[in-house]
Amino acid sequence: xxxxxxxxxGGRELLPQAAARRRALVDALLGELSRWGYGQVETPLLESxxxxxxxLGEADxxxxxxxxxxxxxELVTLRxxxxxxxxxxxxxxxxxxxxxxEVLRFCxxxxxxxxxxxxxxxxEQHQVGVELVGDADPWADxxxxxxxxxxxxxxxxxxxxxxxxxxxxxxxxLAPLQLLPSVAVTVQQALARKDRAAVELALRGxxxxxxxxxxxxxxxxxxxxxxxxxxxxxxxGAVLPAGPLAALREVVEGVAALGLxxxxxxxxxGETRGLEYYSGVRLRAWAPGVHRPLVRGGRYDHLYARYGxxxxxxxFAIDLDAxxxxxxxxxxxxxxxxxxxxxxxxxxxxxxxxxxxxAAELAARSRxxxxxxxxxxxxxxxxxxTLLQRWRLRxxxxxxxxxxxxxxxxxxxxxxxxxxxxxxT
Amino acid sequence: MDQxxxxxxxxxxxxxxxxxLLGRAGLGTAAxxxxxxxxxxxxxxxxxxxxxxxxxxxxxxxxxxxxxGVAGGDxxxxxxxxxxxxxxxxxxxxxxxxxxxxxxxxxxQRGMTVRVAxxxxxxxxxxxxxxxxxxxxxxxxGSVELAAVIGLADxxxxxxxxxxxxxxxxxxxxxxxxxxxxxxxxxxxxxxLRAAQVTAAIEAIRxxxxxxxxxxxEVS
Numbered sequence: 001x002x003x004x005x006x007x008x009x010g011g012r013e014l015l016p017q018a019a020a021r022r023r024a025l026v027d028a029l030l031g032e033l034s035r036w037g038y039g040q041v042e043t044p045l046l047e048s049x050x051x052x053x054x055x056l057g058e059a060d061x062x063x064x065x066x067x068x069x070x071x072x073x074e075l076v077t078l079r080x081x082x083x084x085x086x087x088x089x090x091x092x093x094x095x096x097x098x099x100x101x102e103v104l105r106f107c108x109x110x111x112x113x114x115x116x117x118x119x120x121x122x123x124e125q126h127q128v129g130v131e132l133v134g135d136a137d138p139w140a141d142x143x144x145x146x147x148x149x150x151x152x153x154x155x156x157x158x159x160x161x162x163x164x165x166x167x168x169x170x171x172x173x174l175a176p177l178q179l180l181p182s183v184a185v186t187v188q189q190a191l192a193r194k195d196r197a198a199v200e201l202a203l204r205g206x207x208x209x210x211x212x213x214x215x216x217x218x219x220x221x222x223x224x225x226x227x228x229x230x231x232x233x234x235x236x237g238a239v240l241p242a243g244p245l246a247a248l249r250e251v252v253e254g255v256a257a258l259g260l261x262x263x264x265x266x267x268x269x270g271e272t273r274g275l276e277y278y279s280g281v282r283l284r285a286w287a288p289g290v291h292r293p294l295v296r297g298g299r300y301d302h303l304y305a306r307y308g309x310x311x312x313x314x315x316f317a318i319d320l321d322a323x324x325x326x327x328x329x330x331x332x333x334x335x336x337x338x339x340x341x342x343x344x345x346x347x348x349x350x351x352x353x354x355x356x357x358x359a360a361e362l363a364a365r366s367r368x369x370x371x372x373x374x375x376x377x378x379x380x381x382x383x384x385x386t387l388l389q390r391w392r393l394r395x396x397x398x399x400x401x402x403x404x405x406x407x408x409x410x411x412x413x414x415x416x417x418x419x420x421x422x423x424x425t
Numbered sequence: 426m427d428q429x430x431x432x433x434x435x436x437x438x439x440x441x442x443x444x445x446l447l448g449r450a451g452l453g454t455a456a457x458x459x460x461x462x463x464x465x466x467x468x469x470x471x472x473x474x475x476x477x478x479x480x481x482x483x484x485x486x487x488x489x490x491x492x493x494g495v496a497g498g499d500x501x502x503x504x505x506x507x508x509x510x511x512x513x514x515x516x517x518x519x520x521x522x523x524x525x526x527x528x529x530x531x532x533x534q535r536g537m538t539v540r541v542a543x544x545x546x547x548x549x550x551x552x553x554x555x556x557x558x559x560x561x562x563x564x565x566x567g568s569v570e571l572a573a574v575i576g577l578a579d580x581x582x583x584x585x586x587x588x589x590x591x592x593x594x595x596x597x598x599x600x601x602x603x604x605x606x607x608x609x610x611x612x613x614x615x616x617x618l619r620a621a622q623v624t625a626a627i628e629a630i631r632x633x634x635x636x637x638x639x640x641x642x643e644v645s
Contacts, residue, residue: 163617193510194611196631220511221628224620266617273507273613286617291489293614 010113011124022126025155025320026109029128032154036147038107038130043085045111049075054306055084057276063114065123078113083315084303086131091307103134122321129297129317133304136312138247141281141299142254148285148295148316149260156332157323160285160294161264162255165271166248167278167298172241173216179206187216192272196220215239219270226252226265240269244280251281283316289329294322343402344373345391347384347415355407362405381406381413388415429471430626433486433494435479439517439607443495444474446514450629483508483610492615492623498605499584503545509611511627514634517607519586521548523599524573530597531579542572543582552582552602570594 014022030040046069053061064077079085086106094100107130116123130147132140145162152160170191174184183206190198196217203213215236222232229249233240248267256262266286275282280299287294297316304311344366348355359375366373378384388404404415432452434443440459448455453468457476466474475491479500486494487506499521501510523541525531531539542563543549553560563578572578574594582602585591591598609630616623 161618194616195511195513197513221624223616223624266620268617284617286614288618289489291487291612291614 009123011111011122011126021324022320025323026126026128028155029151029318030107030109032151033107033128033130033147036105036143036150038105041086041089041106041108043079043082043089043108043110045079046076047079047085049077051088052077052080052084055087055303056081059276060114063117065113065115079110080112080114082108082110082112082127082129082317083131083300087133087304087307087313090133090311091304091309094309101134104131106131106133126320127317128320129315131313131315133313134311135314136301138250138281139254140312140314141247141251141283142258144297144314144316145251145255145283146258146260148283148297148318149264151318152285152294152323155323155327157287157294157326157330159264159330160287160326161266162260163266163268163284163286163293164248164251165268165275165282166244167275167280167282169241169244169248169269170219170272170275172244173219173239175241177203177206177208177212177216179203188272191219191270194220194270212239222269223266223271226256226262226267228267229269232269247281280314287322287326287329290322290325292319292322294319294326344371345388345402345404346373346375346407347378347387347404348375348407349409350377350379359407362407378406381408381415385415429468429473430493430622431473431475431491432468433475433477433482433491435482435495435497435607436476437479439479439495439497440476442516443514443607446516446633447495447630450626450633452626452629480504486610486612489612489614492612492619493626494610495607496610497607499545499548499603501608501610502603503548505547507613509613509616510608511611512609512630512634514607514609514630517605519584519605520601521545521582521603521605522585522601523552523580523582524570524585524591524596525580525599526573527595527597529576539580540578541580541582542569542578544569545582548602549582570596 034040049064049066052064056064060081064080066075066077068074069076086108090098090104098104107128109128112125112127113123114125130144132144145164149160149162152158170188174187179187183202186202187199190202199217199220200213203216204210208216216239218236222228229245229252233245252265252267255265271282274296277300278298279301282298283295284293285295295316295318297314299312299314301312304313344363346359346362348359356375356377363373363375376387378387384404384406388402392402406413406415430452432447432454434440434454434457436459440457444454444457448457451470453470453472454474457466457474461476464476466476468474475485477485479497482494482496483500483504483506485491486496486508495514497517501508539553539558539560540563541549541553541560542565544565544567546562546564550560550562563572565572569581569583570590571594573581573596580599581596584605585598588598609627611623611627
């Protein structure tokens with residue numbers, strides 16, 4: 001006999017209940033995004049590598065699953081990130097179906113494929129995300145933070161921590177120091193590790209004053225509630241670049257004005273990880289018990305220029321697997337929504353064409369009435385009862401109300417689930 | 426009130442020093458002993474220590490079952506995980522070096538490849554590639570010196586503390602790949618979710634490490 005072969009590659013397989021749970025999550029998220037005015041778009045699974053590469057940083061480009069397309073000889077990639085695709089789409093339709101200066105609110109549900117950065121990460125990730133294009137006002141950043149919060153709340157995750165940083169803050173701190181490139185790299189790496197001593201050492205070694213070195217190094221610890229921004233501003237003064245600081249401040253104030261609990265906000269002034277992509281405020285959402293962020297996003301105003309249509313843009317993506325992990329960690333019950341109360345399984349005796357026709361009519365009537373109905377052949381009434389019982393057990397509580405009908409000759413018998421079948425399993 | 430922190434500590438050579446250091450920083454690890462057979466040990470102050478194999482510490486911390494951990498720079502660079510490393514603890518000092526048999530030095534020749542035995546395939550490969558050599562890397566789980574002694578490999582890339590084992594086995598250091606010390610590592614999610622608690626712990630550990638280096642400076 002042949003072996004079952006290899007394990008599923010790329011991502012996890014989902015059996016019906018898990019698939020139903022994922023779909024329910026996607027539907028709930030898209031529903032909330034739609035209520036905020038975001039229209040759903042679709043991007044191709046197969047994309048010209050050039051389109052995706054233009055919008056990605058070096059590291060993300062290297063993770064694209066690329067190949068040469070048979071026939072054209074062109075380099076193509078599987079969808080690695082919908083954001084560059086949507087930028088490309090908007091650029092191509094600008095002035096046509098889409099107004100040139102129109103503010104656009106798009107959302108998507110998409111599977112993305114990336115070579116895993118480490119062995120334990122799946123190649124396929126499932127995302128629901130948004131793009132808010134054409135609005136440079138800090139209020140747009142506020143909207144995204146509030147929207148990420150609202151979307152997670154509507155799927156049962158109200159207690160996430162929203163982590164705000166700024167893509168240009170550390171760069172703005174380092175630029176006036178005019179460091180040699182090699183020193184700048186050392187300092188960046190030490191900041192990424194949050195290794196204060198190493199930042200200070202590298203800057204002192206490069207001839208910076210003790211006060212400057214200490215001030216820059218202190219960014220490693222500048223992480224905490226929004227009030228931390230004011231303390232940092234007071235203590236660091238001109239070391240902090242005015243633009244990024246003001247942008248962060250406006251977003252924090254705007255979000256607070258919307259009534260979001262300040263205890264759910266974390267500001268990190270020294271963050272440098274994964275920021276290459278962002279030109280402004282960067283958002284992540286974290287939940288207890290999950291080691292990767294539920295939401296990644298922020299402002300990338302430089303992106304659209306790469307497609308010939310410079311426009312400010314901001315967006316985020318919600319990681320569905322991380323969201324499930326957060327729901328589990330929060331103790332949420334992941335039972336699928338109960339099946340409609342009156343499911344019907346019609347079980348005609350095998351090898352009787354007339355009965356099969358009658359079963360089909362019965363099932364069709366039931367479906368027309370909005371119920372779930374299907375047909376399964378069986379050899380006798382006992383087998384039919386077992387079949388119904390197995391179905392109920394496998395589907396759990398929701399299927400208790402599934403009705404079984406046994407067709408034999410001219411008789412139609414409603415099946416009772418036998419106790420013995422219950423015990424057998 | 427915050428719950429206590431879970432700290433992943435490496436069993437073996439470093440444990441005593443690491444436990445003493447974190448103990449002085451108020452994390453309750455001072456009384457931990459290497460021969461404790463328990464794997465998860467409640468500490469005074471509500472914290473919990475996990476005693477795990479040194480190479481596994483980053484895994485426990487990356488997945489967030491431990492918020493803090495102590496891991497060697499060798500392991501961290503080899504595994505390249507997504508972790509914060511806020512403090513160089515200055516303990517477990519050693520070096521990752523290239524070594525070869527004293528009586529059988531391998532001359533690097535054009536068109537020849539070099540066979541390298543190591544527990545650190547990624548670091549070893551990166552080191553040779555930097556020198557323009559594409560090595561054949563043989564990954565071993567231990568007793569790496571032996572590979573060079575009996576001719577399985579031309580070079581080894583391995584940790585040395587004093588260099589005594591290498592000398593005893595007729596090996597000679599060629600060059601240092603990496604200076605290694607143990608570092609405090611922190612789970613990124615914990616840093617964001619429990620910022621106040623985690624930064625306070627880091628600050629306390631930094632204070633202890635700072636005072637140790639002051640002491641050393643006075644002695645030397």
